[in-house]
Amino acid sequence: NAGVMQNPRHLVRRRGQEARLRCSPMKGHSHVYWYRQLPEEGLKFMVYLQKENIIDESGMPKERFSAEFPKEGPSILRIQQVVRGDSAAYFCASSPNQEGNQPQHFGDGTRLSIL
């Protein structure tokens, strides 16, 4: 399967723990976007990365959240000291460019539940 791969599909954490969400883009795509889908809400942009660079993190909460896309390996979205309000579905999408005219391809998401 050459699509966007996200893991884990489901992640359960207790309040105060760390959550690490991984995303491998489609082959040939070097542009990665993370979105969050809260219950009863649409998807909200969080962060846009290229290899080794964060380009736009305007949608990311200022504290506890971080993202990276290393030269080798998947993109990682990290949430430290999770709270109940972090419970959501987190989607990764990849694109071959940042021009906006190419559709983004989405993974199946990671559903994060905080106990």
Next chain:
Amino acid sequence: AQSVTQLGSHVSVSEGALVLLRCNYSSSVPPYLFWYVQYPNQGLQLLLKYTSAATLVKGINGFEAEFKKSETSFHLTKPSAHMRDAAEYFCAVSDAGGTSYGKLTFGQGTILTVHP
């Protein structure tokens, strides 16, 4: 700044009936527009896109949408609904020119229910 409004969070139709899902957008620059479908516990699948070519866009699964600049709309239609069309549908916009790096702004979503 961009925004998308989907009128109607829930739409219910009978199998074989016309499907119409409404989307209005706001953008300060020429937009690119997309419709995605999401089935339960899955990611988003692209139905169709408008990127400044033909204003009537045909997509997968018999869906189509028409870009109307004067009405700032991009409504999604399908002449005859199937049971398998039951899902949540999202309209999204990104701006042409890349000033927002291609990031998508989504509407709230419309859940389509199809009755036998």
